Amino acid sequence: MPAVENVLVVGAGVAGTGVAILLAQAGVAVDLVEKTPGPTTAGSGITLQGNALRVLRQVGVWDGVRAEGYAFDSLGLRAPDPAGTLLAEIPDARTGGEDLPATVGMPRAELARILIERTAAAGVKIRFGETVTGLEQDRDGVEVTFADGSVSAYDLVIGADGIRSTVRRLVGVDLTVTPVGMGIWRAFGPRPDSVVRTDLYYGGPSFIAGYCPTGENSLYAYIVERAQDRSALSPEERLSTMKHLAQAYHGPWDDIRENLTDASTINYTRFESHVLPAPWNRGRAVLIGDAAHSCPPTLAQGAAMALEDAAVLADLLVTHERVDDVLWDAFTARRFERARTVVEASNQLAGWLLNHERGDVPGLMRTVSDLVTPAA
Incomplete structure (x- = not known):
């Protein structure tokens, strides 16, 4: 018998929908609230490594992801020279197992749609445009107050509500999110025939210029620069800035740059990083x-780590009979060091770039691949 009968999940991203689906499949009654008014329709693309695909198959959406995304099994390294010279094509580790691709790129909006549809089909009750404003808990459960004034009781609350988590604040966790020192330009657009995998250009006037195919007819492209305030730029100025930065990169970038015409597809964000010290729960909120x-997305493991959190938490809640220290100790043992190592490695790569150091990038990638290939 599962350790919980009814659960509230806050946040409808990959972590929230993933854990909601897995718990609902096991017979747990799940409510999910999301503060935005509906499923994500904006954004560019997302890179899903094999260990993310492994969990997506577990939650029952692999067929949809495979149909909507673009699978590939290698990583290209190119020079920031006038030809965009291909320096190496490296076979990528199949971290989800040999029966899954190494990587799938897909539009973020499509992944969100697929997960929300699967969440609803699993019987989860979803409320968009809603969030929590208060949590009162005792040893047996949590009383939750919502923004609409309603109150409900749950055995457990799962905060999957992002880097600015409301649940984290409500349970009294004081945590500092640290700027990494980098900002990323992203664009979503048509895929030229020259783009068949992720290629990375290190160097030139920016730290990284790269792209990822997200479907037969789409890709997202990105350029990483030193962080700065770009908030005052108009959409047209954002487009002009990204095209200007892209002028330094060639090969497939020449085709991509030619197709950068829609200012609404350009966005800019600054990298941040944090790791909450263990444990990640406060009583019956986790x-x-x-x-x-x-x-930072330098190793493209953010979605994978979130999905692994969801899978491990759901497994423990279904296979344990009580929400107690034994369960939380097991969660910490399976997730904390693994997630912290990935965060530290992602920041190490960012640090090398910021400091213009010649670090062992292939070695770092191999270390992380070896870590995440066994299931969490």
Whole structure:
């Protein structure tokens, strides 16, 4: 018998929908609230490594992800020279197992749609435009007050509500999110035939220029620069700035740059990072995904770590009979060091770039791949 009968999940990203689906599949009654008015329709693309795909298959959405995304099994390294010379094509580790691709790129909005549809089909009750404003708990459960004034009781509250987590604040966790010192330009657009995998260009006037195919007819492209305040730029100025930065990169970037015409597809964000010290629970409220840890996307493991959190937490709640220290100690043992190592490695790569150090990038990637290949 599961340790919980009814659960509230706060946040409808990959961590929140993932854990909601897995618990509902096991017969747990799950409510999910999301403060935005509906499923994500904006954003560019997302890179899903094999260990993320492993969990997506577990929650029953692999067929949809495979159909909507673009799978590939290698990583290209290119020079920031006039030809965009391909320096190496490296076979990528199949961290989800040999029966899954190494990587799938897909539009963020499509992944959100697929997960929300699966969440609803699993019987989860979803409320958009809603969030929590108060949590009162004792040893047996949590009384939750919502923004609409309603109150409900749950055996457990799962905060999967992102880097600015409301649940984290409500349970009294004082945590500092640290700027990494980098900002990223992202664009979503058509995929030219020259783009068949992720290629990374290190160096030139920016730290990284890269791209990832997200479907037969789409990709997202990105350029990482030193962080600065870009908030005053108009959409047209954002487009002009990204095209200007892209002028330094060639090969497939020449095709991509030609297709950068829609200012609405350009966005800019600054990297931040944190790891919540263990334990990630406060009584019967627990934090997962970006609410517990975040890192720059230099190793493309953010979604995978969030999905692994969801899978491990659901497994423990279903296989244990009580919500107690034994359960939380097991959660910490399976998640904390693994997530912290990925965050530290992602920040190490960012640090090398910021300091213009020649670090062992392939070695770092291999270490992380070896870590995340066994299931969490």
